[in-house]
Amino acid sequence: MGRSYVILFTVFIFFLIPAAAGSAMDGQYLLNISINSTENVSFANHNESPMEGNWIKLSGGTPVTLPALNLVFNGVNSSNFTRSGKTINITASVDNYSDYMIEYPYSSHSIYTNVSGNNEVNLSFFGSSHFADCNIDIYLVSSTPDEVWDMFNDVIDGNTTLIRNLINDSEKKLNYSLNSTGDNSSIRFGPQQAGNYVIFVLLNSSHTNTNEYSILSATAVQVLKYESVVTAPSKAKTNHFFNVKIKLTDVKEGNYTFGAIMIHKDAYEARLRFEFNGTRDQTNLTIDGADIVEKGELTGINLNSLNTKKLQEIIETVIGPENGTVSFTDETDSTRAFFSLTTNDLNTGDYYLLVGAYESGEGLVAFNQDIINIYPSPPSPHSSSGGVGHSDEPGNVEKTVNLRKYLKAGDSSTYNFNNVVTSVEVTPDKTYGLVAAKIEVLHGQPASITTEPPAGEIYNYVNVFVGTSGWSEGKLSSSVINFQVPASWFKENNIDPASVILYRHHNGNWHPLKTTMSGQAGRYYQYSSPTPGLSTFMILGSVGDSGDVEPVATPDLGTVAGSTPTPEATWISDKGIPGFGLLLGIMGVLIAVYSRRK
Template sequence: MRKSLLILILTIFILTSAPAMAGGGKTDVNQIGSINFTDKVVYFQSHTSDPAEGNWITMGCPNEGRRIQLPQPIKLTYSGPKYVEYGGAAGTLNKDEEESYTITYPSTNSYTTLPVYLPNEDVSMYFHGETGLEGENVDIYLFKLTSDCAYGLLDAFQAGDIENLNTLFQDSVDEEYKKYSTQLGDCGDLSDYDLECPGEGQYCIVMVQQNDDGSMTVLSSTAFVVVESELCVSSPSSIKKGDELDISITGAANENACTYGAILIKEQAYKANIEINSDGTRDGTSVIINDLDLIDEFDITSSNYRSKLTRNELQKEIQTLIGEGNGAIAIGEAGQKTLSLTAFDLPVGCYYLLVGAYNPEKGLVGLSQLEVEIKSKGNSNSNKKEENEEKHEPEKNVKTKEQCQQFVSNGHRVKFEFTKGATSVGYVEFNAKKTAGSIETIIEELKGRSSNAPVEPEGEVYKHLNIRVGDGGFANSNNIENAIVGFRVSKKWITENHINMDAITLQHFNGDQWDSLKTDKVDEDDEYLYFEAETPGFSPFAITASKNVL
């Protein structure tokens, strides 16, 4: 990976994830500043922390599960002169000379998470503008970001030649963009605007307004990613302090040509406090993210910014950005799909795990995020229920089996549907309290009692079952809630065994005894009765009933 690509990512994050400047050519909307090029004046619309009126872009989500948590809070502060000349252009920020200017990103879920799209999915955007923009005509530019974009911009800044906007635009972007034109609706908003299905790559959206005097107003901008493949990441949801975190990754196209990387970041350290300090000169400017001087650390102003970082150098640089004691990083060799993160010296707490796949010819081709908890040793080995859930059933006792995989994302209802009808269970669903990535649920219909249950349940047994959700004891009250099992019972079995239909119940073995779960009939057809049962956990189950007294 090149230094310039890393710098590009960080620059895009600064300029798009938390737009620093904004303004317009109208008197009834807020301007924060402008840049005067020789061929055009560009105004920037102001941003506030108001999610409805703050002039922000949000992205529609293709799938409830594929969202990446952004650092929170995201706050950008500029401390420097209000007027700067550089490379033939001049910038003005509408503030007092000694005043700092701060932008804080809205804290709602739509703003603090980033959707990850696949190539066949529609990309849609929303604009939440201030009321004074109602009815305005706007242009939406969709840029595909490449290494050539980075080189074009960096070359121009190195040469001090940014005076002509059209030349700068063509030299850096060339033909890698699309333009859409539309009109803002009520209250200056734009709802569910379709950007079609762009191919895989990293993209930037810039919304502008062409003014009558030939100037241009940048209303807002943001970034998103379209990956070639949906990564399947297998990792425990929790580990004991002192252990390493082992993960495996599959799902990337041409996976043996990819380089896989994983970053573990402590939740409290996952923030972006960005400070830009300047005396009006290039050498006197610093960009500090979470107390790290980005320009000095990554040598941005040097002439060798095109040089490549080795894998070890890149790991070291990113570890420095994360901060010691706040997380860990691992980057494998090409084709290495299992990684081990050194987590033994990390403190107890909740962490974000970001996993990516990089193809040298295509760039980023897969991106996923999970949540991991590091627990103290005393708390991690005391739960016998989790040990029972992880004990697999002997194959000789398994009659039939069916499995389903879904993406589990914090705050969303997840439903695993078993459409083949191989067992009596039709679906399993629950509310996720943590993001865990792709999780597999397995239903086993058994020939006899589960090996995890030492005693038989009371009543007539229709079916013995095992239901396993994920690995590593994921399905516990810390991670899920309001879980439901949907199942069916044969009317033929009910008639032949003189079963009291009102007494059909799903029982769950809790590690010590069988518990009868709240079970309700929800439907029926010519062959089956259909039920739902609320369950506090998973693994051994039995569908039972009592007989009618004749």
């Protein structure tokens, strides 16, 4: 879904969602805002029928598949207040604070690119029969969804300056007549330059009073700045990585953030909830529980500063950890990227693959949508090159804990296992997106390890994996394992808590790691050990005060026995500068939708 995902998620918030309430009331207008009884802004409802309810359907350009959109409006049906000396009266044709729901009728939305033949913006308007034979004015406004949101907020506050300016300064205004059913299927704006636009359909002034704006519908239009070429496989195995390439064509210099998102078809939906009590401060919007508008303000990012972490959190909440993956690169002047996407822990089936580019100050400038099939990996008991690492001896595994975290270049991320290993802190050298990690608490020493352990009392053996077995080697600039040992174990075995050392098994030997006792929490002593790699670890203590060894982290770099390295996520830069991870084509879109210009 791409661009529209973003845009729809925005403009539809303002105009569609209120329309949802219209499904339970009579009359042609859902929401009416009167200012000093001299100015009036009304929003038509969409309740006449699924396809004839004042909808705009774009044509031309490239259609992208939208997620299934379900919209819920819950709000006040009357509000009166005074602000800045103006008396504002808001009425809605809904039951007070009751849920009203509507499904957006279209499964696709056109996006455009600034090249001949793909930049012609055309549309059809399917209006209510109430507006049969009426004249309408259609405005193509150079604007962003966040500016439209500002307009909505200003109107609530009794200020119509922004809506007047947007309409008066529109790129193009067309006047059309609707037919006997309230429709017109031949509306043409023609070729448009790259940019963000909003289309407003207003009832012609011949049908309204002075200073009255009767808004029948609105939608967002994106004309992308660049074409792009994306190369990706049509299918991939579960618990593996696959490569995706993106290249911008005919590009001018700029600062770009690339990204990709993969969303399972069954999870390709969005439930939007719009709560409105008649004031800006009590206006909230969520998408599947993720806040998009809070107290009247759009959250997330603006066109000049892309908050990829916020977007990533929103998308993870919306799609769920088993139905997709998402990642972003850092900003770069490269016009191309090559990276790896993980299928770790994903459900099988068809996924939408959305790949795009975001340019600082411009927004989404390129976007592609494709489909990739994720199919089960054939079982291989000795293979460790697939998804998150695992023991070759499942009968020796006492307990397993799996987690996924977003790994971004240079940022420390913590997997909180809350077990023997309480957490693993890693700092990646590149952005890898959502990466699975696992700990396996073992019953005893693995049979594959024949090396005798050092003298002392062994508390536990633990396997620690980030990504596939061996995947993390060379990809993490630092790794720290935090673990805990119960105080009762020390008492029962006459062990000095200060003697505890964490050992890592690598290249056939046990290597002591520098271990620091960080404190005591309740009934547990807590420890921390930096490690040069991840594999099998052993927690060992010495009787009495014999633990006088001061181990240091030795350079035992390498992979777990039997592992096969997976493709490394690498960015190809025009200047040879490495970049990072993946994005969200939708992101591009989501980028727009979740953006706010401060």
